[in-house]
Amino acid sequence: MIQTIVLRNKASMPVLGIGTWEMGGRETANLTDRGKYIESLRFAIQEGFSHIDTAEMYGAGEAERITGEAISPFNREKLFITTKVWPTNLSDEKLQQSAFNSLKRLRCDYVDSLLIHAPGMIVPIEESLETMIRLKEKHFTRSIGLSNFSLEQMIRIEALFPGEIDVCQNEYSLQSINKGLLTENSHSGVIPFCRANRIAFVAWRPLGKGSLIKSPTETMVSLSRKYECTPAQLAIAWTIHKAGTAAIVKATSEDHIRENATASRLKLSPADYNSLIQTYDS
């Protein structure tokens, strides 16, 4: 059983989710291996994952179609589906259309979380947030959130729309403790801010796309022995160690899915948690 976080809207979000980036293509659709991805998402649900993370951008909508087909035999109410609106669709009209299109591809009446995928350059954030809030009120989504926003942007938005943001999704792993590709200070700034404001923090790329565990450090190897786990389980457990933090890990192989499903049960001691930070945060 994967533990859950209670969001500001009182909904429960599982602390581990399955990622779908590159299932069905990158910026354009690629139908190769479509069946394999549907099967791996179904296997993940059978293994206890109920939280799936996708986006309208992934494979130009194909990852949402794959997700929609994968979840179709399951009880929708037991799943937590997140999708994201791309920064070119942040005007009121485009955002509403984007949410409508995502629901259609996902074959769902609502998503559990709708995120702005990254800050936009043109539309004022006030306009986008007002639409996001309306989409929540109209039950298109149960919660709303922001992805790849800086601490300064989060502070400003929380002041403009107090209590409305449920989720913040940024890059966070032992390899990107305070320096991700798109954001900084996750550990030192964004996560403490989210905790103080009851915003759930969701880490994307918790395994550094696999590179974090290809050559584990000595500390990681010795702690894996101590906790009788794999380096991947250790890295995932580290990411979700603090209350209020969750992680989206992508796995398509059955062995990886099985391994990751149990990682939320692993509890690191504060000393071991900190020793991993010291190893990586140089």
Ligand SMILES: NC(=O)c1ccc[n+]([C@@H]2O[C@H](COP(=O)([O-])OP(=O)(O)OC[C@H]3O[C@@H](n4cnc5c(N)ncnc54)[C@H](OP(=O)(O)O)[C@@H]3O)[C@@H](O)[C@H]2O)c1
């Ligand atoms: N909001 C954003 O801007 C944003 C950006 C990037 C990603 N994301 C989300 O976050 C998700 C996760 O990030 P990611 O997919 O980039 O990278 P990731 O989850 O850090 O790593 C995925 C890679 O790790 C491998 N892996 C998984 N479990 C493993 C295990 N137990 N042992 C060894 N290898 C393992 C997978 O292999 P197999 O597939 O072979 O099992 C895959 O190659 C994405 O899929 C997406 O949903 C969001």
